[in-house]
Amino acid sequence: MIRFEDASVTYPGGVLALRDLSIEVDAGEFVVIVGLSGAGKSTLIRAVNGLVPLTSGKLQVNGREVTELSRAGMRELRSEVGMIFQGFNLVERTTVLNNVLMGRLHRVPTWRTLLGMYPKADIDIAARALGQVEIIEKAYTRASDLSGGQRQRVGIARALAQEPSIVLADEPVASLDPPTSHVVMRYLQQISRDLGITTIVNLHFLDLATAYADRIIGLRDGMLVFDGPGSACDAQVFEDIYGRSLTADDTMHKQAAL
Amino acid sequence: MTVPTVGIQAPNLPPKPRPSLFAIGGTLAAIAMTIVTARSVGFSFGGIVTNLGRKNSVIEGLLSPDWGQIWSRRSRAPFIETFQLAVLGTATGSLLSLPLALWSTRFGNPNPFTRGILRGFNNVIRSIPDLLWALLFVSAVGIGALPGLLALFFFSLAVTTKLTSDTLDGIDMGPIEAANATGANLSQMLRTAVVPQILPAYSSFVLYNFEINLRASAVLGLVGAGGIGNRIEFFRGRGEWEELWGLVFMFFLVVFVVERISVTLRRRLI
Amino acid sequence: MSVSFIPGPAPDLPPKPVDRFKWFFSLGVIGLVVWSALSIDLKWSRLLEAPGDLWTQLRLMFSQMELSEVPDLVAAMWESISIAWMGTLIAVLFAVPLSFLAAENLVGRPVAWVTRQILNILRAVPDVILALAFIPLFGLTPMAGVMAIGVGSIGTLGKLFYEIIEGVQRGPIEAADAVGATRAQRLRWGVIPQVTPELASFSLYRFEVNIRASAVMGLVGAGGIGSDLAQSLRFKDYGSAGLGLIIVVLGTIMVDTVSGAVRHRIVAGSSRQEEDEEDESLGLPPGLAGDVLPL
Numbered sequence: 001m002i003r004f005e006d007a008s009v010t011y012p013g014g015v016l017a018l019r020d021l022s023i024e025v026d027a028g029e030f031v032v033i034v035g036l037s038g039a040g041k042s043t044l045i046r047a048v049n050g051l052v053p054l055t056s057g058k059l060q061v062n063g064r065e066v067t068e069l070s071r072a073g074m075r076e077l078r079s080e081v082g083m084i085f086q087g088f089n090l091v092e093r094t095t096v097l098n099n100v101l102m103g104r105l106h107r108v109p110t111w112r113t114l115l116g117m118y119p120k121a122d123i124d125i126a127a128r129a130l131g132q133v134e135i136i137e138k139a140y141t142r143a144s145d146l147s148g149g150q151r152q153r154v155g156i157a158r159a160l161a162q163e164p165s166i167v168l169a170d171e172p173v174a175s176l177d178p179p180t181s182h183v184v185m186r187y188l189q190q191i192s193r194d195l196g197i198t199t200i201v202n203l204h205f206l207d208l209a210t211a212y213a214d215r216i217i218g219l220r221d222g223m224l225v226f227d228g229p230g231s232a233c234d235a236q237v238f239e240d241i242y243g244r245s246l247t248a249d250d251t252m253h254k255q256a257a258l
Numbered sequence: 259m260t261v262p263t264v265g266i267q268a269p270n271l272p273p274k275p276r277p278s279l280f281a282i283g284g285t286l287a288a289i290a291m292t293i294v295t296a297r298s299v300g301f302s303f304g305g306i307v308t309n310l311g312r313k314n315s316v317i318e319g320l321l322s323p324d325w326g327q328i329w330s331r332r333s334r335a336p337f338i339e340t341f342q343l344a345v346l347g348t349a350t351g352s353l354l355s356l357p358l359a360l361w362s363t364r365f366g367n368p369n370p371f372t373r374g375i376l377r378g379f380n381n382v383i384r385s386i387p388d389l390l391w392a393l394l395f396v397s398a399v400g401i402g403a404l405p406g407l408l409a410l411f412f413f414s415l416a417v418t419t420k421l422t423s424d425t426l427d428g429i430d431m432g433p434i435e436a437a438n439a440t441g442a443n444l445s446q447m448l449r450t451a452v453v454p455q456i457l458p459a460y461s462s463f464v465l466y467n468f469e470i471n472l473r474a475s476a477v478l479g480l481v482g483a484g485g486i487g488n489r490i491e492f493f494r495g496r497g498e499w500e501e502l503w504g505l506v507f508m509f510f511l512v513v514f515v516v517e518r519i520s521v522t523l524r525r526r527l528i
Numbered sequence: 529m530s531v532s533f534i535p536g537p538a539p540d541l542p543p544k545p546v547d548r549f550k551w552f553f554s555l556g557v558i559g560l561v562v563w564s565a566l567s568i569d570l571k572w573s574r575l576l577e578a579p580g581d582l583w584t585q586l587r588l589m590f591s592q593m594e595l596s597e598v599p600d601l602v603a604a605m606w607e608s609i610s611i612a613w614m615g616t617l618i619a620v621l622f623a624v625p626l627s628f629l630a631a632e633n634l635v636g637r638p639v640a641w642v643t644r645q646i647l648n649i650l651r652a653v654p655d656v657i658l659a660l661a662f663i664p665l666f667g668l669t670p671m672a673g674v675m676a677i678g679v680g681s682i683g684t685l686g687k688l689f690y691e692i693i694e695g696v697q698r699g700p701i702e703a704a705d706a707v708g709a710t711r712a713q714r715l716r717w718g719v720i721p722q723v724t725p726e727l728a729s730f731s732l733y734r735f736e737v738n739i740r741a742s743a744v745m746g747l748v749g750a751g752g753i754g755s756d757l758a759q760s761l762r763f764k765d766y767g768s769a770g771l772g773l774i775i776v777v778l779g780t781i782m783v784d785t786v787s788g789a790v791r792h793r794i795v796a797g798s799s800r801q802e803e804d805e806e807d808e809s810l811g812l813p814p815g816l817a818g819d820v821l822p823l
Contacts, residue, residue: 051438051439075442076441077441078439083440085436088432090433091450091451091455092430093455093457094454098450101450102442102451105437105440105441105442105443105446105447106440106441110445113446127538127540131538136540136541136542140541162440162441291613292614295609295610295614296610298606298670299610299611299614299670299671299673299674300671305666306675309666314664314665316662316665335569338567339568341564343568346561349557385777385781388744389656389744390754390757393757393758393761394761396761397585397769398578399582402570404570408578473654474654477656480660490660497664502660506657510653513652514652523553
């Protein structure tokens with residue numbers, strides 16, 4: 001479970017990215033966060049695993065107070081939270097399997113990592129994660145030889161290999177074309193439903209958000225402006241979130257049709 | 259048969275731009291520098307011509323080198339020693355350069371104080387040339403292969419650390435964020451997110467460093483630090499220039515072959 | 529409280545490909561290192577004493593310095609700088625014509641090939657060996673160092689120069705051909721104006737490299753501060769050696785700074801005309817890093 005209480009983040013330089021945010025996400029929920037770029041979506045997601053520290057307020061993740069964690073405690077928390085990135089963040093020059101094994105780092109002794117000698121049990125977990133996103137046949141391919149959609153599947157597998165209770169996805173489809181975006185979104189939805197993983201996804205496109213989300217959270221200028229089921233999201237709500245009427249830029253399909 | 263040019267009177271060109279102050283100043287400074295330094299070193303063309311034109315054993319030796327040197331038993335041991343010094347100097351120096359370069363980066367070492375110390379150390383060792391290292395170590399630990407190995411160790415450390423650091427400046431930071439997000443510790447992050455990115459370039463630098471070391475190890479012996487240089491110094495002392503040039507030529511043939519191999523390998527690595 | 533998930537046995541990974549090149553390469557390297565370490569004529573136990581010896585030496589070097597020696601050592605450093613300057617100048621004088629003869633866009637292939645081989649041979653011989661050869665001819669004087677640096681830099685400079693010349697735009701050369709220019713005229717008006725800034729910048733860079741070379745050459749007797757350093761260490765005058773070392777490092781850094789600034793200015797000045805050539809680190813001309821490495 002994730003609980004924000006009056007959480008605020010101010011970046012050095014004075015930019016207010018989150019203002020007095022209070023939300024709760026229950027275990028197993030599939031939540032999509034929408035908002036303009038700069039609305040605080042990335043900050044919110046990165047606060048959950050401590051990549052961005054709160055300036056004030058409280059944040060509880062899986063029963064831990066994130067603001068009070070030691071370094072080791074922070075690593076412990078991060079090992080339970082998988083993360084998926086817009087730019088995939090794969091090591092291009094190494095194999096898919098090595099990239100996925102990165103998800104096991106917290107469980108594997110450091111000396112084994114340094115020598116690249118992962119225990120069989122951890123390699124098995126990586127194989128299952130690759131199987132889950134149906135890309136196991138590419139295990140020994142270099143990441144640089146994959147297409148964008150395949151890379152993001154490897155990114156999901158890396159997060160899954162952590163055996164996480166929470167997965168954070170920061171604009172996971174922003175670098176992909178529409179059909180591939182749907183494939184990736186379906187994988188995310190599937191891991192949430194089949195494996196009961198709490199999933200928070202940042203999206204720019206509204207049609208994609210309503211198609212997949214159980215619950216939508218709308219941010220504007222770092223403030224919560226909407227929180228409800230996807231079905232309750234009508235044009236009026238979107239105007240609140242975006243501060244203007246919908247345009248073709250805001251939906252993937254209309255934009256793709258242009 | 260020239261065609262008359264257009265018009266009768268040549269039109270006025272715009273005023274000719276003056277050469278920049280920088281160009282004038284630079285040229286004058288270069289001339290002044292040349293005059294001053296020429297006096298400082300006692301430069302004279304006449305001197306060069308007479309000194310080079312005189313009958314002398316150096317150039318005679320160069321024209322009829324003793325090719326038998328490579329097979330001479332007394333040259334073989336220093337030859338092998340030179341090669342061993344280059345191998346060991348490269349292996350030790352470049353092995354340590356990887357962590358040194360990693361710990362000198364912002365992401366590899368969050369502590370600004372130790373980072374500053376390491377960077378300062380890198381800069382100092384880089385400003386000392388190979389032969390000077392050799393001289394310092396000969397003076398400190400006596401003559402032989404040991405000062406040669408120590409000299410090549412520091413020299414390799416300086417060269418490979420510099421090249422690797424430059425590569426580290428340009429790596430993709432995405433995997434680092436990803437590794438940190440999985441809860442990896444610092445060394446795990448460096449091993450899995452950074453090292454694979456630079457490994458091909460790093461291996462290539464190590465080979466390149468080996469090439470330089472092989473050449474450098476030829477001269478280390480001139481100050482008593484082991485290898486083929488001892489033998490060169492020996493021939494020089496006795497004025498045996500045929501033998502000296504024979505040895506030098508054979509050595510550079512070896513260097514040339516090693517370089518070809520190394521360049522081929524480097525191309526496969528990148 | 530992580531979820532043990534994805535039920536069922538682990539799926540099979542595809543067969544792991546074997547990179548034979550990597551395998552042989554690693555094995556070869558390890559073999560070489562082990563062989564060298566075992567067979568080199570060296571008492572490894574001495575290595576343990578080395579740090580202590582080194583510490584003693586450094587302490588002696590930096591605790592017995594006498595400031596009264598500074599002027600003499602600065603003069604010696606100046607001699608090293610002079611050797612580097614005059615040597616570089618000689619090298620440039622020879623490298624420019626040779627580089628024209630090695631550029632395939634100016635002369636025929638056979639001529640270029642032969643010239644390049646000459647440059648390659650000159651490049652292979654280390655400056656210190658050349659210094660050894662010139663000392664019997666010029667005596668233990670700075671001129672031996674000047675000659676060694678001069679001859680030793682021709683190869684590298686020539687190679688860099690012809691690479692620049694081959695990189696010039698074809699337009700001006702064709703224009704010169706089109707108006708019926710002779711070979712010399714083509715060179716003067718089609719090529720030289722294009723390459724002068726880069727040639728100057730390279731030469732200065734080589735001057736910086738040569739300062740280190742000339743400091744080193746003194747160690748075998750070819751003049752400059754290296755001779756003083758070698759003498760001091762040989763006769764165990766450690767204080768003087770320490771002071772000399774400091775002056776070498778400071779002098780080198782100072783010349784580097786000035787020369788680097790001038791190079792920056794030269795490259796910036798020429799790139800204002802051709803905007804595509806963005807000057808990178810230190811105003812070094814592109815493609816330099818791989819070949820001549822500043823120490």
